Amino acid sequence: xxxxxxxxxxxxxxxxxxxxxxxxxxxxxxxxxxxxxxxxxxxxxxxxxxxxxxxxxxxxxxxxxxxxxxxxxxxxxxxxxxxxxxxxxxxxxxxxxxxxxxxxxxxxxxxxxxxxxxxxxxxxxxxxxxxxxxxxxxxxxxxxxxxxxxxxxxxxxxxxxxxxxxxxxxxxxxxxxxxxxxxxxxxxxxxxxxxxxxxxxxxxxxxxxxxxxxxxxxxxxxxxxxxxxxxxxxxxxxxxxxxxxxxxxxxxxxxxxxxxxxxxxxxxxxxxxxxxxxx
Numbered sequence: 001x002x003x004x005x006x007x008x009x010x011x012x013x014x015x016x017x018x019x020x021x022x023x024x025x026x027x028x029x030x031x032x033x034x035x036x037x038x039x040x041x042x043x044x045x046x047x048x049x050x051x052x053x054x055x056x057x058x059x060x061x062x063x064x065x066x067x068x069x070x071x072x073x074x075x076x077x078x079x080x081x082x083x084x085x086x087x088x089x090x091x092x093x094x095x096x097x098x099x100x101x102x103x104x105x106x107x108x109x110x111x112x113x114x115x116x117x118x119x120x121x122x123x124x125x126x127x128x129x130x131x132x133x134x135x136x137x138x139x140x141x142x143x144x145x146x147x148x149x150x151x152x153x154x155x156x157x158x159x160x161x162x163x164x165x166x167x168x169x170x171x172x173x174x175x176x177x178x179x180x181x182x183x184x185x186x187x188x189x190x191x192x193x194x195x196x197x198x199x200x201x202x203x204x205x206x207x208x209x210x211x212x213x214x215x216x217x218x219x220x221x222x223x224x225x226x227x228x229x230x231x232x233x234x235x236x237x238x239x240x241x242x243x244x245x246x247x248x249x250x251x252x253x254x255x256x257x258x259x260x261x262x263x264x265x266x267x268x269x270x271x272x273x274x275x276x277x278x279x
Contacts, residue, residue, distance in 0.1 A: 005036075176198065
């Protein structure tokens with residue numbers, strides 16, 4: 001096995017999806033599949049079980065992940081051990097508050113791994129070289145490079161009676177206590193019924209929304225990545241397909257820093273590869 005295979009394994013373990021792992025590693029899906037197959041053959045065990053929505057790690061994968069992660073971190077530390085300090089360019093990225101944390105971490109790693117870049121993260125409404133935002137937040141003078149799309153789901157307290165249903169309709173939530181976050185995507189689910197919603201609380205962040213759901217205060221309609229990453233809430237699909245597209249936005253009139261130009265080129269190349277695979 002080599003470090004590249006371990007990195008691909010760690011990406012699949014994190015994303016639970018081969019296509020998403022390929023996007024995170026800026027490679028094609030067959031490259032990911034080949035690496036996993038090679039690892040399984042060398043280790044003599046099955047690491048992932050494939051299903052309709054992606055893959056699930058086996059007990060062997062759970063055991064192997066901690067070791068693989070340690071090897072990857074030590075390899076990165078060894079690579080940086082004798083590097084001479086370089087002149088660092090500060091790159092400022094604005095992040096919206098409701099990003100899927102694992103996806104964002106994977107996205108930023110190619111930038112944080114570079115010795116010539118000092119990455120600075122600010123809120124999405126602050127001055128920045130580029131922003132990672134929902135497309136609905138895009139300004140008229142900005143260019144947008146799509147990163148991922150994610151649907152909205154219902155996050156419920158585990159003991160809530162609506163957890164007995166596999167999928168929720170708008171009518172199911174008509175009289176339910178809801179945690180409001182004032183996102184336009186969320187309002188698409190309720191439509192004209194929005195005035196009938198019972199607001200139990202207003203959360204200023206996704207972390208607070210999930211904490212309030214876990215405490216039994218109410219139900220929140222949130223991006224799937226946010227809900228799935230919280231073990232203290234129950235997650236249910238909603239009948240109305242509400243999605244948001246997250247991407248990198250930057251001013252069309254202002255030149256990008258060289259580091260961001262390379263970053264954008266990789267994103268665009270990756271997007272073309274995904275389009276070709278779908279075609």
